[in-house]
Amino acid sequence: MTRARTILLSLGAVGAAVLAMAQPASAGAPTATTRPSCSTAGPGEVRCFSEWRSPSSVERSTAQATAKPAGHGPADIASAYRLTGTGGAGVTVAIVDAFDNPRVEKDLATYRATFGLPPCTTAGGCFRKVNQRGGATPPDADPGWGVEIALDVQAVSASCPRCRILLVEADDPSFDNIGKAVNRAVALGADVVSNSYGGDEFTSARTLRTRYYTHRGVAQVASSGDFGFGTAQVPAAFPEMIAVGGTRLARKAGAWKETAWSGAGSGCSAWYAKPTWQQDGHCSMRTVADVSALADGFTVRDTYGLGSDNGWIVVGGTSVAAPLVAGMIGRAGNASTLDSARYIYQHRSGLQDVVGGRNGFCGGDYLCTAVTGYDGPTGLGAPRGLSAL
Known part of the structure; x- marks a missing residue:
């Protein structure tokens, strides 16, 4: 990698933040009141990649008139990504x-009933919540991660209404405990594991990769991050992961249009070799992301710990995109062949290329700009149907 490109990588996250502030607000887009769900992470910890806001007064009025909460709901997800059929059972x-x-x-339960989805309950065998040891006693509650948890289970519901949902809650956000929760999920029979969190890659993360994220025959997806073009995030940068970038989704003249979300993480790994199935010209190592989906303006029901904002909120971040794609993989019924992104690269015709938008400043390079073909913020593009999965 050239020295100039290394400088661009280090400046990417700052550029993305400036770009995000400079962009005008759009329908369903995060506003000045958007708050990160997990605002800080200590040494050796991950942070979740969701951000949320309460609906605006205009959105509240619209919701009252239409009986539809603000943000994109399951019908929008099914329409935009052409999700048909009843796959995902079992x-x-x-x-x-x-x-x-x-x-x-x-x-x-409220989310699924509001949007006409079938119930998914513990009693019915569809939903299960365990701690990182597989037991029923939950860890300490936390309102910030609570937003992330509500988002994740509801996003999977939106893209795969018939999938079973297993929620594994780690004791805390340390890399080790989160990793143990991943291993527990696999041990309990997960076909797909969704990881909406991460941290800057570092040398000893290579040990974490082999200890917690190497699971043959299990599809693992990870959010690419919410800091724009810059340092690659782990676990997204691990070659076993399907790294999911983020898009803005808008409907114009009856058609859906996607562009890159300004916060979508992208970067060139400093530690992980480029997989043989990934080919792009300006990064000799693993490049993030692989695919992308909505990261802006998803409807979530959360009544824990938000005070006067308890209820319907609007959530963004690549934390939305990862569980949406995880649900689509579950719906496709092909998870055992997606223990890396190889299959997706081999079936890229099932993706819609995302062109337009950027997540930082890199001289217009594909690593931070959504261009024709592969690019960092959106990868190969977003699913259109399930054939790529």
Whole structure:
């Protein structure tokens, strides 16, 4: 990698933040009141990649008139990504998060009933919540990670209404405990594992990769991050992961249009070799992302710990995109062949190329600009149907 490109990589996240502030607001887009769900992470910890806001007064009025909460719901996801059929029955999609949301199942029930999805309950065998040891006693509750938890189970519901959902809650957001929760999810029979968290890659993460994220025959997806073009995030940068970038999704004249979301993480790994199935010209190592989906303006029901904002909120971040794609993989019924992104690269005709938008400043290079063909912020593009999965 050239010195100039290394400088661009280090400046990418700052550029993305400036770009995000400079972009005008759009329908369903995060506003000045958007808050990161997990605002900080200590040494050796991951942070979740969701951000949320309460609906605006205009959105509240519209919701009252239409009986539809603000943001994109399951019908929008099905329409935009051409999800048809009734696949997913018998497939288990695992969600791995830190801490607990004690109202997650109650809010999931409200979400699914509001949008006409079939029930998914513990009693019915569709929903299961365990701690990182597989037991029923939850870890400490946390409102920030609570948003992430509510988002994840509801996003999987939106893209795969018939999938079973396994929520594994780690004791805390340390890399080790989160990794143990991933192993627990696999041990409990997960076909797909969704990881909406991460941290800057570092030398000893290579040990974490082999200890917690190498699972043959299990599809693992990971959010690419919410800091734009810059340092690659792990676990997304691990070659075993399907790294999911983010898009803005808008409907114009009856057609859906996707562009890159300004915060979508992208970068060139400093530690992980480029897989043989990934080929792009300006990064000799593993490049993030592989595919992309909505990261802006998803409807979530969360009534834990948000005070006067308890209820319907609007959530963004690549934390939305990862569980959406995880649900689509579950719906496709082909998870055992997606223990890396290889299959997706070999079936890229099933993706819609995302062109337009950027996540930082890199001289217009594909590593931070959504161009024709592969690019960093959106990877190969977004699913259109399930053939790529």
